[in-house]
Structures are given as C-alpha cells and as structure tokens.
Amino acid sequence: MIKPFFLLFWFLISFFSFSQSKTVLKGKIVSDNLSLSNAEIVNIRTKKVVVSDEFGDFTIAVNINDLLVIIAKEYFEKKIYITSNLLSQEKLSISVNKKVTELKEVIVKKEQLVSPTEIAESGRMNSYNATMRANQTGVYTGETINGIDFIAVGKLIGKLFKKKKPIITVNFKEYITDNITKSFLFETLKLDEKDYFRFLDFCEADSDASKLALEGNEFKIVNFLFEKKEAFDRL
Template sequence: MTRAKSIVFLTLCLIQFSIVFSQSTEIQGKVTASSDIDRIHIINKTANKFTITNDDGEFFIIASVNDTILVSAIQYKPLEILVTPQIIQSKFISVDLSDKITELDEVVVGKILTGDLMSDIENSDAKADLNFYDLGIPGYTGKQKTQSERRLHAATTGSGLVPLTPLLNWISGRTKKLKAQIARENADGAMDEVKSHMSEMLFNIDNLEASKRVEFFYFVSDDPNFLPLSRTNNDFKMLEFLQQKLQAFKSQVEEN
C-alpha cells in the first residue's frame, strides 16, 4: 500500500470513528430482574433524556458514545452504564438488576410496645370495636376528612334563612385562613410523596448537597404549578419540572 493510499485509508477510518462517537442513536434495551420490570426509570444523565420500561422490561432511549445511562428503581440497586461504540453499533443494551436488600440491625421475636399508640394497637391482641359496616348499617365509607377540612366544613355551614356562621367566618377571614391551611397541607403531602419517589433519580442526574434538599423541596412546593402537576402522576413532566426548579434554586442560593 502506497503512502498516499495509507493516508486516505487512515483519514477514512478517523472520519468513520468520529461519526460513531458524535452521532446520537436510538438504543433499545431490555431489563431483567427478580420481579417487577415495568416502569423502571431509564435516564441518560449526559443527554438529559428520560424514559421508563414497559410491562416486558423493554425501553428505547437516545444516546451517544460515552453517555452515562442510569437504570433506577426503588426495589433494585441503581446501575450506571457507559455507552460504548459497540453499544451504538448494536443499538442494544441488556440490563440485569440486583435486588436492593435492606439489612435489619436486629430481629425481635414476639410483640413489643413502642410507645406509639397506633403501632402498639396493631401489635397487640386488642380487637377493634364493631362499626356500622360490620353490622350492615349504611354509613359513610369515603376518605376521612382531616382536622382542617372538618374545621372548614364547620365554618362554612349553618342553618336558618341567612346562616350567620359562614357569613361571620367569611368576614373575619377565618374561612380564607382555613382554605390556605388545607392547601398547604395538601402541598406538603404531595411534596413528601414526590420527595420519596423522585429524589434518588433527580439527584443522580444533577446533585445537590444533602443539607439543602429539604429546603429545595419546600421551594418546589411553593410553586403554584406543583400541586396540579403532582396529581397527574406523570413522571416525565414531574422530572422535567423538578430539574427546572433545581436550576432556579441553585441560582437563588448562589445569589445569596
């Protein structure tokens, strides 16, 4: 092979190598695990892409060479995969997840009392009182109201041609205050659920020091768009929302 041909061949190899490294490709993946393999989070941390597995543990995600893909689920150990040229060429990833085992410090045999009333009742042999449902008597079986909701109901109901209680509570501002309190409690409940469900995934993509995470989630829950979004149960949109809020929170912390 002449020198000119060698140079041309080397140039073509470099071009092909460069194309492989720079191109984004849709990769198919298959997750295997001991039990549930649906709705497992698949995150391209480098390209900031996100998807979930279907009922068969299959997924598709866009990736390039050297991207880092995180596979995460509550019941399994998180697994990071570096995308190699071989993966790009084959357009396939096989993922085998290991169970996340929680070790107990000690095992206690028998019933113990903890000081927590509800826990101790459940651990004891005490029997619950009969209720209307046990006796076949019609009654309310819906969601029980919180203390704040019961107070709001009492503040906004009354009898007579012109109910005075709701009117007085509206004038005094008590009704408005109770509604605001209920909204805050709902936001706090949604915040706790999102924090439990999304923290690991979010901070694996964009880390935040542990001491600031509680403050961050309160920052998130103060956004009027948070509560409606939390009710949609859409992991895609919630993750995007949390990432946007995280950038805003970091900017605010840096300014202070």
C-alpha cells in the first residue's frame, strides 16, 4: 500500500513541477517585412524585459498564459498571449505597425504680429526702393530716404488696433478694451476667453501698465502684452 501511494505522490510532484517550468521562447520582431532592432519585449507577469538584437531576434522565458508586450519607439504596442500553440513553434514572428505622423495645417492669420526686426527691415526696403525710383525719375516720392518708412510701420502696427477714441483715462483695462481688437487678443496672442479679465488684472498690476496707457504708444503696448502673456502662462 505504501509503494502505490509513493508513486502517486511522486507523479503529482513531477507533473506540478513540469507545468510550472519556464520555457524559452525564441522570436523575431519585424515591421513591413524588415527586422526591427532595439524593441523591448516585456513579460508582464515576471517583469522580465529583453531587447531585440540587430536582426530583430530575441529570447525570453515564458509560461503558458503569460502576456508579452512589445514596445518600440514610433511603433504601436503589440500584446501577445502565450499559448501552447505558440510555444510549439520553433521561432515566433511578431509584426508591429509604425505610427503615422499627421502633419497639421499651419494657418497664418492676417493679424499675425510682425516682429520689430521684420518691421525695421520692411522700412529699409521701402526706403531703398524709394531711393532707386527717385534716382531713376528725378522725382521726390515723399518717402524717407536712408531710414525707416514710418508710414509703412504705422500701417503694420495699426492693423492690431481699433479705431482710436479720445483717451480720457489712463486706466489700462479700459484702454485695452477701447483700443485693442479681440481678434488680436484671442487669435494672435492666443488668450483663452475665460482668462480675459484675469489677464487684464494681471497686466494692470504691473506699474508700467498705466504709464503705457497714458503714453498710448501702440508698439510698446503690443510688446508689453506679449511679455505679460508669456509670464501669465507660467503661473
């Protein structure tokens, strides 16, 4: 009676040990029929990580029902559940798909702010053209020669402002409301509408705000708004 019991016990222990033994899985990572190197193969249960070599090959210890996750930069993740059928294959081929990068259309607004460098350069080009025309025809064009065309500069900056009203106050928020277009604030400056009043309060807290409103220099006010918007975004 003892001997059959011992044999049964030994059989159960052997079977259990065999079922829990790990199997080395050999595989290859490919994309569009090309080998993919440096892909990470992660066994979620054991937390074991291996990396595919220059030929896309890898080996990893697994058990049935383990979950493998393949991770590669610029590729979609791939999940593989280990089954007895997969383990019966001599070498497993795993294909991953490359992510598609979408190019977003860039829209240039008509009211896009022109940098001071571009404004100055524009002025120099206009002056140069005026000089050339004057030299060719002998007629004075009315434009500044060898300097900046302030008429052109004024037109560029003026696009950002509403039709001016008489300034009867130096309150910065009222000045902005009366003189700056909403399209500049919300489209060019990229200010969120819900932050409109909070942003104006933030600007007005600066001691320079009331001075700028009193001075009424449009170019300085535009630069001031851009600087305050950068600081506001960092809050």
